[in-house]
Amino acid sequence: MNKQDLIIATAILQAQLLKKIDQHLSVHGISFSEFLVMHFLNAAPHKTMRRIDLAESIGLSASGVTRLVNPMVKNHLVEKESNPRDARVSLVKLSETGANLFKDASASFKLSAESILKPLDDKQTKTLAELIEKLL
Template sequence: MSKNREEGLVMDIINLQSKIQKRVGGALFVHGIGLSEYFVLNQLYLAPKQKMRRSDLAEQVGLSPSGITRLLNPLEKVGLVEKEPNPRDARVSLVALSAAGKQVYEDAQISFGFASADLFKQFDAKQLSTFSKLLKVLL
C-alpha cells in the first residue's frame, strides 16, 4: 500500500470515528451520557463486583490518570459511580458502579445497540465479520 493510500485510510478511519460519535453519541445523549461515559460505565459493568481500581479503569479506556479523574468527577456528582476505599491498599481508591449507574448503563446499552446496528446496516454478516477481524489486527 502506498503512503498516500495509507494516509487516506487513516483519514477514512478518523471520519468513521466522527460518524460513530455523532450517531451513537447522539443516541446516548437521551440517557445523559456521551460515548466516553458509556465506555467507562461499560468497563465497570463488566468488571468483577462492578468495581475497578482507578488506574486500571484509566488504562482500559485509554485515558491518563488525570483524564479519568476529570471524566469520573461529574459521574460521581450525579451518582452514577462511587468512590470506595481499597481494603488492601489505602493509597489506591476503587471506582464502583452505583445502582443508578447500572440502570443508566443498561438503558443506554439498548440505545447503543440500536445505533450501532443502524450504523452498519448496509453490511451483511460476512462483511461485518471481515471488517471486525481487520480492525482487531490493528487493535
C-alpha cells in the same frame, strides 16, 4: 487509497461514529465516554475497577479518567471507593443508579450500532471486526 489517507479516513469515520452514538445516548443524559466507563465497570468483578485500569480500558490517561468520572460521581452513576489493601489505589464502582441507567442506555446503544453497521452484511461485519482486532 494509500496508508496515510486510510488513517485520515479512519479518524473521520471515528468522529462521525461518536457523533451518531452520542446523539442516541444523549436521551439518557450521558456521552459515549461515560457509557464506556459504565460498560467496563458493569463487566468487572463486583462492578469495581482500579481507576488506572479503567483509564487503560477506555484509552484515557489517569487524569483524563478522573475528569470524566468526577461528574459521574456527582450524578450518582459511579462511586469512589478506597482500596482496603492499598490506600494509594483508588477504585471506581458502578452504583445502582448507574447500573440501571447503563441497562437502559445499552438498548439505545445496540440500536445505534445496528443502524451504523446496517450497510454491511454479516460477512463484511465479521471481516471488519477481524481487521480491527488485528490492529488493536
